[in-house]
Amino acid sequence: MTEDFQKITHFIVEIEQLKNVDRKIKPVGVKRYENSAEHSWQIALLALTLLPYAEQKTDALTVVTMLLLHDIVEIDTGDKFAYDANHDDYENELAAAQRIFAILPKQQGVAYLDLWTEFEHANTPEAKFAKAIDRLMPVIQNIHNGCQSWLEHDVTIEQILAKNSAIGGANPILWQWAKEQVIEKGTKAGVRLK
Numbered sequence: 001m002t003e004d005f006q007k008i009t010h011f012i013v014e015i016e017q018l019k020n021v022d023r024k025i026k027p028v029g030v031k032r033y034e035n036s037a038e039h040s041w042q043i044a045l046l047a048l049t050l051l052p053y054a055e056q057k058t059d060a061l062t063v064v065t066m067l068l069l070h071d072i073v074e075i076d077t078g079d080k081f082a083y084d085a086n087h088d089d090y091e092n093e094l095a096a097a098q099r100i101f102a103i104l105p106k107q108q109g110v111a112y113l114d115l116w117t118e119f120e121h122a123n124t125p126e127a128k129f130a131k132a133i134d135r136l137m138p139v140i141q142n143i144h145n146g147c148q149s150w151l152e153h154d155v156t157i158e159q160i161l162a163k164n165s166a167i168g169g170a171n172p173i174l175w176q177w178a179k180e181q182v183i184e185k186g187t188k189a190g191v192r193l194k
Helices: 002-020 036-053 060-069 090-101 106-121 125-144 148-152 157-163 172-189
Strands: none
Touching (some): 002 036, 002 090, 036 060, 036 125, 060 106, 090 106, 148 172, 157 172
């Protein structure tokens, strides 16, 4: 048991590094960029808040755990901007997940790796919902912070809508609202259509 506590403590100290991984978006009303730990916390809370509106019945603990785990790999890989051509880096992220979750006691490490993989493949109701929430949070931030990251990186409304269409799988009405907000706020802020 003492060995398990040592491993868990090592894991918790290891993931402190996530607080040092800057993302490409600034929190609403803040001049600095957010870090990945802040993002994970906020989307976990957003998921809990929106769970009653999920299109399919989903397990809250599974969704929240996925969201708290999904970006841990950025400790090794760094954050990749969602609209970059090389955004999907599954092999390197998998290697990072394997290394980081192996710090934990074996059974727990395997369970976390399985949840991380489930999130990445997005084939279950929980993973689809979690992926949609992960996409939704930066949309909410951008529509409330003058479209900061979209403008800084010359992202078009067309790209935003294509990249975030997974939100419709969580709730089509929510996706309709998000699309309207992207078009209205993006156009006002000067985000190009195409």
